[in-house]
Amino acid sequence: MRIHAPWLGSLTGLLVGLAVACGRGGGREEGPAYVRRPVQEFVFAVHPLHNPERLAAVYGPIIDRLNAQNPGLTFRFEASHDYAAFERKLAERRVHFALPNPYQTLRCRAQGYRIFGKMGDDDHFRGILLVRRDSGIQAIEDLRGRSISYPAPTALAATMMPQYFLQTRGLDVARETKSLYVRTQESVIMNVYLKLTDAGATWPVPWMAFCKDHPEEAKALVVRWQTESLPNNGLVVRDDVPEPVLHRVEQVLFSLHEDAEGRQALARIPLSRFEPATDRTYAPVQTFLKQFEARVHPLNMEERP
Template sequence: MRVLLALAALLLTSLLSGCGREEQPPGPQYSTAPAASSKPEYTFAVHPLHNPAKLIQAYQPLIDELNRRIPEATFKLESSKDYASFEQKITAKSPQFILPNPWQTLQAMQSGYRVIAMAGDETEFRGLILVRKDSPVRQPTDLKGKAVSYPSATALAACILPQYFLYQQGIDINKDLENRYVGSQESSIMNVFLGETAAGATWTLPWTLFQKEHPAEAAQLRVAWETPHLQNNSVMVHHDVPATVASKVQHALFALTDSPEGRRILDGMATKAFYPASNETYTPVQNFIADFERKVRPVKQP
């Protein structure tokens, strides 16, 4: 409850800064009026990097840019309440475009999606393990018998990489820790801040944004350990989407670095750039996941 109240307070503070303009609520809009256009509509679903309100704030400018650059189609942003609901959408093949994490990228390939870009520099895709600055934890084995928070069991940078790191440090994460999967990056961080867990896992992008938006809380935390990096999140398109549309989206993503407005959009997402990538780009992730599941645990929890 303390975590939920604290997150609500932080979210309210962030949203108040955006008051003064009326925004449409997220999700589908309903109307009794006939459709004004027969343009094809494409849903762009982003995995839960942030809570839904924050995600829309960060990614709606990208969708607006796609609509500006590709006027013959309409793009709509879709958020998800948690990792499980986003992954269900992938299985159902409901969004035409998705921005999944690397593990979800592998799953999406099995549902008819293909990679058209990588979202951000892969060296930024590192797991972080946070503790309070007043914590007595100094080495990984100090966490034995304690609670550790993560956004989700399927969060690659913010759970799987940190758990593999702890395994390499001699911790049996299935027996030595109380693993708490708390639903979002912000919640994982706030669990540590409030002392609900001895440590919390996240990754570089959410931690950078948290430091920027909540400096007082972030100042009471420190990064205890970083993991090696893997390929960053991908952008994928379902095979039902015409190749011409997919190509235009791909080129629009790559072109963001070419203008001040595009760079502002990237900055709002805390993303340096979108880079060329394909399914084969994520082969190292597939190899890592196989090793993780062999040594640590299945990625999908019962």
């Protein structure tokens, strides 16, 4: 008689499997084997908006939120001491996600990164020029023969935009001023305060932070000029990051402004929100760079986006 027992083959296979298992290791009893999936780690780097310590304090809560809302994934924050170090990380594809300035945002596409978002509040993305209140510097022509501190040649809001502003208002930046690149935004401000330079170029975010943290020192300085604005800092992702991971990052970043904890994290920057962006968002930056090359100085091949 033929018995229809679909479970019989499974039972037979189980018994055979047990016999084989018992035959290994001289009959030593072994428990079931579990395969653990390794936790995926993604590095998130932010360009030197501040010194590394302050940068970690400002962006740490956002990285903590990414980790809390994405079990199975680990996001590690990475700061850089200066613009050159940050740009090397992008060129060598050592980070998965990054928050570069708009100029760097366009450049890193050649290294295999793509734009997926940006900081909001575009009105904050402008250059400002600081002088001491007791400097006697009132007009642009007063800067002739003077020294100006900048964070780095590739700082868009804090270097390139102020240099273009001065150049297009009759001051030959290369011939009539002395440019000092002092690595960070805080260093720019302190160089002016300590009278190491006659003026300094930065942008509103670090200046607002300085005014909050050092109100007495800030009283000695004044914003003498400011430039027009451009689209704010970008969010980019390396082209080999899985799409589901990018989607989870977008969900967290683009919804921070929707609850009290997220708004508190944004306020540290300070920023009202992150928002989606594409290459087209940064078309005005591309236009500005062409104007900069025509009026200030050409960018070399390594610097061109």
